[in-house]
Amino acid sequence: MTYCVAVKLNAGLVFLSDSRTNAGLDQISTFRKMIVYEKPGERFMCLLSAGNLSISQSVREILQVEQLKDPETDEAITIWNAKSMFDAARVLGAAVRHVYDRDGESLKRAGVDFNVSMIFGGQVAGEGMRLFQVYSAGNFIEATAETPFFQIGESKYGKPVLDRVITPNTPLDEAAKCVLVSMDSTLKSNLSVGLPLDLVVYEADQLKSDRIVCIDDNNPYFRMLHNTWGQKLREVFDSIEHPTWDGSHTAVPLMTGSARRALKKISTPKDKLI
């Protein structure tokens, strides 16, 4: 599997991906799932992909040459000349459909779902940042202030901390920390997600990023975060009172009377019901 997450903040965008790919548990490999498209000063885009690796690799390969026709000018729109991130996302959707047209029928015959999901975000000079999640059908949705992050792949383990922390006002470095904690929880609980990680932090309106890092076992920040988070989480856990079963103010009231009888079958079996 895979775990990728991207966040859209007022201050910028943060992208994080793992790099484990597996076809069954005995065929595990490392593949990068992030790619950055940058024309400094003009456009910055980042693409994260999950799902069938042959599909996502094909989409990434095609994406650089894929084009849509502009209905007004009849000119070709590519991710390199699109005037908006929305148009660039349409080009990405078209690339997904292109791969479907090429491979979909054969995959179906082989019993393989056409399964790919992508997160695509960035900024083109002249408009604000945008962040999209693109589905297997090439359609897509956009992140909003109410839903400022997208996750693809093994998303559930790492969702609670994002739900607790991320808002559009979260500062960039705090969001970077948060997605790394989210990834750490996922790594802890799911073998199919693995290091190294690729992290991109994009500051609004820069139209380029120098904060592109590959995080492996030896990365001092991620090691610190992993150890500190695990240890402090444990301290917090230990600091919360255990439940008590008497009358004190945090006691768990014991169930009595009919509520208790509804849950509990006591003693001998009923007569045969069926």
Add this chain to the structure above:
Amino acid sequence: MTYCVAVKLNAGLVFLSDSRTNAGLDQISTFRKMIVYEKPGERFMCLLSAGNLSISQSVREILQVEQLKDPETDEAITIWNAKSMFDAARVLGAAVRHVYDRDGESLKRAGVDFNVSMIFGGQVAGEGMRLFQVYSAGNFIEATAETPFFQIGESKYGKPVLDRVITPNTPLDEAAKCVLVSMDSTLKSNLSVGLPLDLVVYEADQLKSDRIVCIDDNNPYFRMLHNTWGQKLREVFDSIEHPTWDGSHTAVPLMTGSARRALKKISTPKDKLI
């Protein structure tokens, strides 16, 4: 959906279930997913169920009258007279197969999977405690010291804290706190899991339990835990350094040279590839 979790410790067993059932998002109801079978001093068993509600309700109904033949004595084995939890789990497996024989074909015609999963644990006088996870086919696996907990339903959100805390030596009340934190994370991130919760704490060799509680919105312990956990988690998160991008000891080393070029596509598109 549903979230149920059960833990087997040296000190006893802990069972927790939510009570939300949904058939699509506009048909949400409250159904209890826990049932306790107790003959004080002789046997204590607890069953948690997830999956198709009509199946799990039928299994629970049948379970009290289901019987297997003992091949040696030709006597009927039920959950009320089984000499071991293993035999009781076999009776439960037989009840699942009984419902499959009755409903499986009709469900298949209606395009509905025969989907049910259960956690079943407890103790029969004369042997140790045991905890099983029972599948749709009526087969089952048993918890061990290495894998002391089972989860069914929406299990991923709440798994990281269990992975971090639970070992066979965890005290009972600490385990009760841990499954409640695990449930709290699940409630936070998934609408299809909801209050009230049913919690059972069983102390080894008691062959009965008085710690059976229903936890709703007003439960003071769960409210305290929910608020404290959320707030302290946030404090821990805030206490961890943000990543820095310079040369300090926890810095995230920036990617340079070929590694960076491998991730980044700069500027103009390649020639047409396809």
